[in-house]
Amino acid sequence: MSWTALIVLSAGAYTCKLAGVVAGERFADRLAPVTALLPAALFSALVLTMAVADGPSLAVDARLIGVAAGALAAARRAPMVVVVMVAMAATALLRLVA
Amino acid sequence: MLAVACGLIGLPYGVLADSAGLTMAQAVALSVFTFAGSSQFAFVSVVSGGGNPAAAVGGALLLAARNALYGPVVTPLLRGGAFRRAVAAQFLTDETTAMASSQDDPTDARDAFWFTGLAIMSFWVAGTVAGVLLGENLDDPGAWGLDAAFPAAFVALLVPHVATRAGRVTALVGAAIALVAVPTTPVGAPILLAALAVGPGMAVAARRRSP
Numbered sequence: 001m002s003w004t005a006l007i008v009l010s011a012g013a014y015t016c017k018l019a020g021v022v023a024g025e026r027f028a029d030r031l032a033p034v035t036a037l038l039p040a041a042l043f044s045a046l047v048l049t050m051a052v053a054d055g056p057s058l059a060v061d062a063r064l065i066g067v068a069a070g071a072l073a074a075a076r077r078a079p080m081v082v083v084v085m086v087a088m089a090a091t092a093l094l095r096l097v098a
Numbered sequence: 099m100l101a102v103a104c105g106l107i108g109l110p111y112g113v114l115a116d117s118a119g120l121t122m123a124q125a126v127a128l129s130v131f132t133f134a135g136s137s138q139f140a141f142v143s144v145v146s147g148g149g150n151p152a153a154a155v156g157g158a159l160l161l162a163a164r165n166a167l168y169g170p171v172v173t174p175l176l177r178g179g180a181f182r183r184a185v186a187a188q189f190l191t192d193e194t195t196a197m198a199s200s201q202d203d204p205t206d207a208r209d210a211f212w213f214t215g216l217a218i219m220s221f222w223v224a225g226t227v228a229g230v231l232l233g234e235n236l237d238d239p240g241a242w243g244l245d246a247a248f249p250a251a252f253v254a255l256l257v258p259h260v261a262t263r264a265g266r267v268t269a270l271v272g273a274a275i276a277l278v279a280v281p282t283t284p285v286g287a288p289i290l291l292a293a294l295a296v297g298p299g300m301a302v303a304a305r306r307r308s309p
Binding site: 001005006008010012013014016017019020021022023024027032035038039040041042043044045046047048049051055057058066067070071074077079081084085086087090091092095096 | 107159163273299
């Protein structure tokens with residue numbers, strides 16, 4: 001792996017973050033109703049894509065059921081470590097059985 | 099506890115980075131300097147799937163673009179000069195945003211941001227190192243359920259944001275948009291499109307306020 005790709009990725013990611021900080025100082029009040037809801041939209045989309053996306057296609061496998069098991073734990077207010085471990089354990093068990 | 103969880107999800111990233119052909123130094127450099135978990139994941143999964151590095155960087159940057167949306171969430175809570183804000187920018191992540199924005203008191207929010215940022219960085223790097231070592235000695239990472247770790251962590255982050263009706267509507271619409279967009283748009287784009295779900299969420303919030 002060449003370092004060039006890694007440097008471009010790091011510089012690009014920091015530029016995005018800094019742009020948000022600069023914009024945040026100027027437009028914080030006007031953006032407040034939007035930013036309050038943004039995490040809900042982005043986190044749920046991230047969960048869904050990471051749980052069912054296999055590149056550009058959708059794949060339903062042990063991973064999705066494992067994540068669902070983790071979600072049950074999360075709904076019961078389990079801390080993140082527990083949620084992650086439940087999801088990993090359920091996925092691993094399912095694959096062991098299958 | 100959040101930081102320990104980030105160490106745990108650092109493992110699958112490290113394993114994947116190893117299978118993508120990154121050296122230990124490269125995997126750790128990404129964890130410190132890119133410091134955006136889902137972007138790093140997207141990058142190493144495209145590369146390990148045989149994709150070309152330029153396309154992988156493109157997809158990862160689309161995911162990183164959402165960090166620009168977090169700036170306005172967190173910056174009103176932070177104080178300090180330009181330098182402090184420039185450093186704070188690097189610590190802007192899903193997790194620090196989630197922690198800072200779930201505190202009611204501004205001082206608590208600021209402490210939560212910096213404490214979470216530093217703790218997560220440490221554990222994330224430690225998890226990366228352990229993951230690369232594990233990857234070098236593991237035949238089938240899938241057998242350990244490592245691919246479920248990252249989405250599960252985001253489920254935990256999502257929970258406080260679906261406490262209100264507007265939050266639940268936003269989350270459901272966002273998930274629906276992503277589901278439709280995954281097969282039809284390039285990697286990373288579904289997440290950005292899901293931001294549109296804020297519209298219906300705001301409509302619900304507005305209807306609640308008016309009689």
